[in-house]
Amino acid sequence: MTQHLTDRAARAWITTMALFAETQPSGFHRDGPAGTAELVTGAPMPLLNGIISTAAEPDADEIAEFAGSPRLTSVAWSLQVRGGRVDDRIAATAAAHDLGQRTLLPFMLKDLESAVEPEAIAxxxxxxxxxxxxxxxxxxxxxxxxxxxxxxxxxxxxxxxxxxxxxxxxxxxxxxxxxxxxxxxxxxxxxxxxxxxxxxxxxxxxxxxxxxxxxxxxxxRTAFLHASPLGVPLYEAMGFVHAENWSLFTR
CATH class of the missing domain: 3.40.630.30 (Gcn5-related N-acetyltransferase (GNAT))
Incomplete structure (x- = not known):
């Protein structure tokens, strides 16, 4: 997988989240010029609300600004950035908002070069x-x-x-x-x-x-997903490639 394709898939991922937010009564989404997004779906899961940077090099200042949004006070939320190494300033922003739990999310891609054969299961x-x-x-x-x-x-x-x-x-x-x-x-x-x-x-x-x-x-022609660490072997068996990790900060 090329870096260009991974970058495109990361941007497509936040687009899917924005589309989902639009389907929800209290949904909200905005993008910053440096690749940071504020996402509020109203869903009771922190993964689906928060501040997310899909930039290859996350902007610490923009993330800090977005993290102060009053819209986040009414939902469980997270801070997400691409990569396993995180700028100390971004980690400090997470800590300032009591998002002290840090985990890695595998981001996986698959080329869809031909039609997928149907499984025997309906x-x-x-x-x-x-x-x-x-x-x-x-x-x-x-x-x-x-x-x-x-x-x-x-x-x-x-x-x-x-x-x-x-x-x-x-x-x-x-x-x-x-x-x-x-x-x-x-x-x-x-x-x-x-x-x-x-x-x-x-x-x-x-x-x-x-x-x-x-x-x-x-x-x-390309599929993308976030997998749990335990799910990585299943998706690798289906032809997905572990393109990168994302860092997730939650309470």
Missing amino acids: VREVSSVDSALYRTTMAAGYEGPAELFSVFAAPSVLDHLAMHGYVAEIDGTGVATSFGVLVDDMVGVFNIAVPPPFRRRGYGRAATAAVLRDAYALGA
């Missing part, structure tokens, strides 16, 4: 008609209360032209979810969730493949 695209199924399956996969995941199953999300949600089912039971957001010739992959009783059976892989297959048909 996966279907969903719409707002399937909101309850999508929400409860995703919640079971992340092992959290279903109400926390309502933001991902709203009609404004599941019926959005650039957004595509998927569910894998076995005998009417949801066994995996996935979600893709198209940005030009790229697709962001999100919400890969498999409830504990159904893990290690290929359902997550099948749900991911459905996103890639349909995105390729719609013109996407």
